[in-house]
Amino acid sequence: xxxxxxxxxxxxxxxxxxxxxxxxxxxxxxxxxxxxxxxxxxxxxxxxxxxxxxxxxxxxxxxxxxxxxxxxxxxxxxxxxxxxxxxxxxxxxxxxxxxxxxxxxxxxxxxxxxxxxxxxxxxxxxxxxxxxxxxxxxxxxxxxxxxxxxxxxxxxxxxxxxxxxxxxxxxxxxxxxxxxxxxxxxxxxxxxxxxxxxxxxxxxxxxxxxxxxxxxxxxxxxxxxxxxxxxxxxxxxxxxxxxxxxxxxxxxxxxxxxxxxxxxxxxxxxxxxxxxxxxxxxxxxxxxxxxxxxxxxxxxxxxxxxxxxxxxxxxxxxxxxxxxxxxxxxxxxxxxxxxxxxxxxxxxxxxxxxxxxxxxxxxxxxxxxxxxxxxxxxxxxxxxxxxxxxxxxxxxxxxxxxxxxxxxxxxxxxxxxxxxxxxxxxxxxxxxxxxxxxxxxxxxxxxxxxxxxxxxxxxxxxxxxxx
Numbered sequence: 001x002x003x004x005x006x007x008x009x010x011x012x013x014x015x016x017x018x019x020x021x022x023x024x025x026x027x028x029x030x031x032x033x034x035x036x037x038x039x040x041x042x043x044x045x046x047x048x049x050x051x052x053x054x055x056x057x058x059x060x061x062x063x064x065x066x067x068x069x070x071x072x073x074x075x076x077x078x079x080x081x082x083x084x085x086x087x088x089x090x091x092x093x094x095x096x097x098x099x100x101x102x103x104x105x106x107x108x109x110x111x112x113x114x115x116x117x118x119x120x121x122x123x124x125x126x127x128x129x130x131x132x133x134x135x136x137x138x139x140x141x142x143x144x145x146x147x148x149x150x151x152x153x154x155x156x157x158x159x160x161x162x163x164x165x166x167x168x169x170x171x172x173x174x175x176x177x178x179x180x181x182x183x184x185x186x187x188x189x190x191x192x193x194x195x196x197x198x199x200x201x202x203x204x205x206x207x208x209x210x211x212x213x214x215x216x217x218x219x220x221x222x223x224x225x226x227x228x229x230x231x232x233x234x235x236x237x238x239x240x241x242x243x244x245x246x247x248x249x250x251x252x253x254x255x256x257x258x259x260x261x262x263x264x265x266x267x268x269x270x271x272x273x274x275x276x277x278x279x280x281x282x283x284x285x286x287x288x289x290x291x292x293x294x295x296x297x298x299x300x301x302x303x304x305x306x307x308x309x310x311x312x313x314x315x316x317x318x319x320x321x322x323x324x325x326x327x328x329x330x331x332x333x334x335x336x337x338x339x340x341x342x343x344x345x346x347x348x349x350x351x352x353x354x355x356x357x358x359x360x361x362x363x364x365x366x367x368x369x370x371x372x373x374x375x376x377x378x379x380x381x382x383x384x385x386x387x388x389x390x391x392x393x394x395x396x397x398x399x400x401x402x403x404x405x406x407x408x409x410x411x412x413x414x415x416x417x418x419x420x421x422x423x424x425x426x427x428x429x430x431x432x433x434x435x436x437x438x439x440x441x442x443x444x445x446x447x448x449x450x451x452x453x454x455x456x457x458x459x460x461x462x463x464x465x466x467x
Contacts, residue, residue, distance in 0.1 A: 025067070025070060025096065026066075026067070026068050026096045027065065027066075027068075027096065028097075028100065029065050029100075030063065030066070030079055030099070030101070031061070031062050031100075031101040032062045032064075032101075032103065033102070033103035033104060033105075035062050035082060036059070036060045036061065036062055037060055038057075038058045039055055039057055039058060040055075040058055040064055040079050040080060040081055040082065041053075041056075041080035042054045042056060042077060042080075043077065043078050043080055043086070044073075044091075044228050045076045047227070047271075047275075048230060048237075050078070054066060073225075073228060074090075074092055074093045074181060074224075075225050075227065075228020076088050076089075076090060076091075076229045077091050077228075081104070083104070086107075087100075087107035087108065087111065088122075089116075089122070090116075090122050090185075091228075092180065092182070092225070093181070095116045095117070095118060097115055098113065098115030099113070100112070100113055101114075108123065108127060109127065118180055118181065118182050121182055124173075125169070125173050125182075128166075129166050129170075132162055136162050136163065139155050139158055139159050167190075170190075171186075171190075174186040174187050181225050184223045185226065185229060185231065187218040188219045188220070188232060188235065189231055190217075192211050192214035192217065194210050211243070215235070215238075216261065219232070220264075221261045221264040221268055222264040222268075224268050227267060227268060232268075233271075233275070236275065239258070240255075246288075248291055248328075251280070251288070252290070252291055255276045255294065258272050258276070259272055259276075266306070273295065273299050273305070274307075276295055277292060277296065277299075277300075280295070281319075286328070286446060286447065286448060287328040289326075289327065290328065292320065292323065293320045293323055293324050296316055296317060296319070297320060300316055326427065326436075326447065327444070328444055328445065328446070329444065329445075331441070331442055331443050332348070332357065332436065332438050333426045333427070334346060335347040335357075335391060335414070335421055335423050335426075336421070337391065337415060338414060338415065339412065339414050340400075340404055340405075340413055345412050345414050347389050348442050350387050350389055350412065350442075352386065352440065353384075353385030353386070353439070353440045353465070354385055354437060354438065354439065354462075355386075355387050355389055355438040355442065356374075356388045356436075356437055356438075357389050357435070357436040357437075358388055358389065358390040358391070358434075358435055359391050359392075359393060359427065359432055359433060359434040359435075360390060360392060360393070360433045361392060361393045361394050362392065362400055362403035363394065363399070364433065366432065366433055367432050367433045370433050370450075371407065371409070373451040374451050375407065375408070377451065377455040377458070381462065382411075384462045386462075387412065388411035388412065389411070389412045390412065390413050390414070391415070391416070391423060392413070392414070392415045393424070393429065394415070396417075400413075435447065435448065435449050435451070435454060437454065437458070
């Protein structure tokens with residue numbers, strides 16, 4: 001149980017989602033000894049954050065009531081007290097009138113539940129695992145100060161024994177309450193237990209593949225109440241970020257796998273699709289926009305993306321259409337423009353092992369810092385097969401020409417003052433500078449790199465090619 005409530009936010013996007021809910025309302029009565037004449041917050045988990053649902057008044061005897069006559073979505077909720085500590089409780093969709101009584105000194109240990117068998121079982125579970133967690137922490141502190149490997153092994157064995165007892169207890173509770181939200185919640189916490197490695201198998205690969213294959217065995221994708229817990233989203237993130245190689249092809253395969261599992265429930269489907277799509281639209285790793293494009297092309301049709309209106313669908317499809325020709329591995333779209341002397345140059349006709357396509361503006365502050373560095377790189381690597389095709393976004397040609405001459409930018413400099421080539425749309429130019437790196441066949445091999453990154457990347461490519 002966390003001690004501090006760090007995120008107080010109001011949920012906007014998901015309030016209208018139809019999760020398991022009450023048709024006749026809900027009433028929860030609280031009594032917390034140690035507080036009087038103040039207020040508490042009723043909040044809930046959603047993905048990796050917590051959101052405020054309501055503010056309630058605490059009377060002179062520590063009593064307060066949370067009551068709704070409309071639908072309430074199932075999940076793990078919490079009462080956040082004035083000291084910013086909180087205790088949790090379950091909304092399961094069937095128990096609509098119950099009470100929780102505890103005291104400020106220890107919310108879990110002193111909790112008494114009436115009218116909710118599921119919350120009673122939930123607190124029996126918490127009362128068992130909470131002291132176990134303290135025991136583990138005590139042993140970890142002892143391990144940090146242990147003065148021998150023998151002692152460390154001894155303490156590690158103690159920790160493993162405690163953790164096993166917690167796992168066994170959790171499984172017993174889940175089995176005893178099979179079919180309930182509590183059971184689904186506890187099952188979702190399960191980690192795959194890896195069997196003995198078969199003879200002849202690579203141990204590391206076998207363990208990885210088994211763990212990944214069985215990672216969601218105990219997760220019920222049909223129960224949308226799991227969305228309002230910290231468990232479901234964290235497992236999705238772990239599967240994507242830690243169990244999947246961070247390469248677009250592997251991530252696309254993972255995305256399709258997760259989406260198909262999520263089809264068991266329309267709200268979980270929505271969450272998984274939206275999370276993956278938004279994660280990869282502007283990912284910090286180059287090339288991951290391929291996952292975004294794949295998601296939009298495969299899951300953002302009107303009958304699947306039920307949460308979006310036609311205008312929003314059109315915008316996200318347009319975005320994917322813009323990015324698709326710019327993905328790593330795609331052949332660059334041709335640009336044919338005039339240089340400072342009026343001579344025509346075609347991007348696809350540049351004869352070079354590597355072509356840097358550089359969109360810039362002499363008035364842009366970032367460009368003024370990047371362009372001299374690019375000049376240093378060009379002077380060093382030009383003889384190794386590197387050429388620069390620099391397209392200015394400036395409409396005032398004299399200003400552009402003067403900058404080129406003053407800084408001796410002796411690469412290919414071209415301009416389109418009348419914007420007839422439509423390069424801004426073709427290359428998604430909304431700010432400057434923008435860099436694309438093309439190979440000898442004019443396929444995009446890198447993009448959106450800083451000049452320092454570009455310099456190092458090119459040196460590695462050239463060195464590898466010369467070996």
